[in-house]
Amino acid sequence: PSYVLILDNRxxxxxxxxxxGKPIWETDAWMKEQAGDDHLVSLAAGPAGxxxxxxxxxxxxxxxxxxxxxxxxxxxxxxxxxVAVRGTGSVRVPDIQSFMAMYxxxxxxxxxxxxxxxxxxxxxxxxxxxxxxxxLLPTRGFSEGVFEGVEGINSAAIxxxxxxxxxxxxxxxACGQLTRNADGPMEGPEYETLGLGGSNCGIxxxxxxxxxxxxxxxxxxxxxxxxxxxxLAMLMAQEGIHDFGVHFGNVEEYLAVTESxxxxxxxxxxxxxxxxxxxxxxxxxxLVMESKGLEFPAYDPRGSYGMALAYCTSDxxxxxxxxxxxxxxxxxxxxxFTLDGKAAMVIEGQNFNSVKWTGIFCDFWAxxxxxxxxxxxxxxxxxYTEDELPTxxxxxxxxxxxxxxxxxxxxxxxxxxSAIFDRPLPAGPAAGKNFTxxxxxxxxxxxxxxxxxxxxxxxxxxxxxxxxxxxxxx
Numbered sequence: 001p002s003y004v005l006i007l008d009n010r011x012x013x014x015x016x017x018x019x020x021g022k023p024i025w026e027t028d029a030w031m032k033e034q035a036g037d038d039h040l041v042s043l044a045a046g047p048a049g050x051x052x053x054x055x056x057x058x059x060x061x062x063x064x065x066x067x068x069x070x071x072x073x074x075x076x077x078x079x080x081x082x083v084a085v086r087g088t089g090s091v092r093v094p095d096i097q098s099f100m101a102m103y104x105x106x107x108x109x110x111x112x113x114x115x116x117x118x119x120x121x122x123x124x125x126x127x128x129x130x131x132x133x134x135x136l137l138p139t140r141g142f143s144e145g146v147f148e149g150v151e152g153i154n155s156a157a158i159x160x161x162x163x164x165x166x167x168x169x170x171x172x173x174a175c176g177q178l179t180r181n182a183d184g185p186m187e188g189p190e191y192e193t194l195g196l197g198g199s200n201c202g203i204x205x206x207x208x209x210x211x212x213x214x215x216x217x218x219x220x221x222x223x224x225x226x227x228x229x230x231x232l233a234m235l236m237a238q239e240g241i242h243d244f245g246v247h248f249g250n251v252e253e254y255l256a257v258t259e260s261x262x263x264x265x266x267x268x269x270x271x272x273x274x275x276x277x278x279x280x281x282x283x284x285x286x287l288v289m290e291s292k293g294l295e296f297p298a299y300d301p302r303g304s305y306g307m308a309l310a311y312c313t314s315d316x317x318x319x320x321x322x323x324x325x326x327x328x329x330x331x332x333x334x335x336x337f338t339l340d341g342k343a344a345m346v347i348e349g350q351n352f353n354s355v356k357w358t359g360i361f362c363d364f365w366a367x368x369x370x371x372x373x374x375x376x377x378x379x380x381x382x383x384y385t386e387d388e389l390p391t392x393x394x395x396x397x398x399x400x401x402x403x404x405x406x407x408x409x410x411x412x413x414x415x416x417x418s419a420i421f422d423r424p425l426p427a428g429p430a431a432g433k434n435f436t437x438x439x440x441x442x443x444x445x446x447x448x449x450x451x452x453x454x455x456x457x458x459x460x461x462x463x464x465x466x467x468x469x470x471x472x473x474x
Contacts, residue, residue: 001050001081003031003042008088016081021047023218024059031084044082045075046220048262052076053272055225055295056262059217063166063176063187067222068294069316094381102378110371112172119175119364120165124191125155127298131195134330135428136303138200138228138296140248141235142289142419145300146428149204153194157206168362175364181210189213189223195298196227201234202248211255219262225274228295230257232275233267235287242282244271288417292317292409301420303430304330306342308416309443313346315400321363323349337433339440343447351393358396395467398451398459402472411457414444 003016014034019027024046032040041061048056049072056072057065066072075081093099118126128150131137135145151157158177166176166187176187189197189209197212198204216223233244244267246253260268270278275295279288289296294317301308306325314322323346329336334345352369359376361367369386377384384392404413424434448455452463464470 001079003044003080003082003084005031005035006083006085006087007035008086019081021050023047024220025062025218027082028062031082035084035086037086040084040086042082042084044220045072045080046218046262048220048272049073049076050081051262051264051272053221053261053264054274054293055222055229056220057216057222059220063217064168065217065222067224068319068321070222072220093379095378099378102374106371106375107172110368111365115366116173116364119173122155122159123175123177124364125158125177125189125194127191128154128194130331131298131303133429134303134336135425135430136300136326136330138195138231138289138298138300140202140238141200141231141287142296142300143235143287143423144427145303145425145430147199147204149202150199152204152206153198153209158189161206171362173362173364179210182207183211183214186210186214192298193223193227196224196231198227200227200231200298201254203251203254204249205251208251208255212258215255215258215262219259221258221262224297225295226258226261228289229261229271229275229278230254232278232284232288233257233271236278236282236284239284239287241284241287242278286418286422289419290318290417291415292413294318299326299330300425300430301416302425302434303428304336305339305435306334306336306345308420308435308440309339309342309447310346310349312414312416313350313444313447315397315404321357322353323347324353325349337430339435339443343443343450346447347450348390350397351390354393354396355389358392391467395469398464398467398469399472401453401457401459402464402469405458405473409457411444411448411455414457416440 001016001020002013005012005014019030024044027044028042031042032038043058043060045058052073054070054073056070057067058071059065132146132150137145137147139147161179163178163180165174166178167174178185178187193213198209203209216226233246234248237243237247246257257268260266261272264272275288275290276293279285291312296318297320299307304326306329310323310325311318325345328334359372369389373384373386421437424432448457453459
């Protein structure tokens with residue numbers, strides 16, 4: 001393999017053979033040593049990416065992951081181990097004085113606020129108790145929505161081990177919760193890892209979940225998909241479908257199979273194919289929780305119906321970053337047990353997040369459209385307005401749909417797995433709750449209508465023309 005070294009405006013492709021198959025933290029240290037520069041920053045694949053595991057991630061600065069969708073496998077497919085960067089230049093904006101004045105106002109009056117304080121005080125682990133209280137915390141392969149061992153994995157458990165906060169460069173939110181563990185300090189685990197790698201695998205041992213998190217980060221595995229796949233394998237063993245040698249609550253098996261997945265060893269070689277593959281091979285489609293081949297995050301849609309529509313209309317499948325209706329439903333004031341009105345809610349979230357992620361704004365900053373407009377306008381010199389940003393978001397979303405349609409995606413790919421319809425949760429606030437196929441059909445059709453797409457989920461020429469995308473479907 002090779003790695004790309006970028007030093008200011010000089011780009012080199014260098015031999016990465018000495019770190020072939022090595023974990024990411026070792027790779028990062030080796031590249032810094034080669035460059036003689038401890039300030040070098042890298043984005044690297046681990047053994048999972050080199051082995052083309054479809055849910056392999058990329059890691060930067062130890063605790064930051066491009067986690068979902070298999071970016072690590074993309075690196076691996078190109079024999080690319082890492083990209084390492086050291087820049088000494090500056091960033092220019094059209095009017096630095098007005099930009100810095102705006103930044104100062106946003107920093108003090110819009111960022112360090114009560115709405116964002118949760119990120120500093122507790123970070124994402126605070127969601128564990130929210131999900132438990134609303135009955136949508138994935139437990140034992142998504143077969144339950146409440147976990148009897150929740151006190152071992154919630155925010156209070158994290159706070160008991162917390163040593164200090166950790167921040168991205170210059171960020172006052174400092175949402176990272178650095179914890180003390182047997183293997184040394186570690187940032188996290190975050191909510192998704194606590195949910196999918198914890199309750200979903202029947203694990204209430206925070207030390208074990210932290211070890212799982214460390215393995216995934218260093219080997220280059222997405223903790224969401226990995227925890228989902230392992231939980232499914234455990235549930236299949238419990239149901240007598242197939243025994244992969246992993247069972248709920250068994251820490252030794254749980255950690256061993258994580259390594260096996262990254263290195264394609266034993267049962268891990270099969271689990272590395274993902275939940276869709278193993279469910280199809282062993283006739284366990286009635287248990288699987290994925291959409292378009294991407295495993296569900298830690299919000300069970302049976303406790304927040306809008307999440308089903310959000311996951312399944314997402315361009316990349318089961319993703320909570322495209323739209324997050326659970327924030328308004330189970331965690332808010334909207335009725336979580338109806339699909340009425342959820343199409344519009346999901347579309348609003350998808351369009352807004354398309355703009356937010358394009359602007360590379362942090363997920364944990366509850367930024368407003370107004371602040372995005374002001375920052376982007378001042379930073380680029382283009383006078384954007386609040387009215388046009390939702391349209392820009394819709395344009396971005398439709399571009400994604402055009403690409404998916406080109407690859408053969410249509411309405412048939414926008415449905416939740418059968419468990420959502422046929423296997424209601426047995427206990428907790430969401431017990432016995434599930435919507436029907438007919439109700440979902442109605443909501444999906446409404447979603448397409450509001451999007452200006454056909455009943456088969458294809459963007460119409462008229463809608464594309466209105467968005468300035470005429471001719472892209474031809």
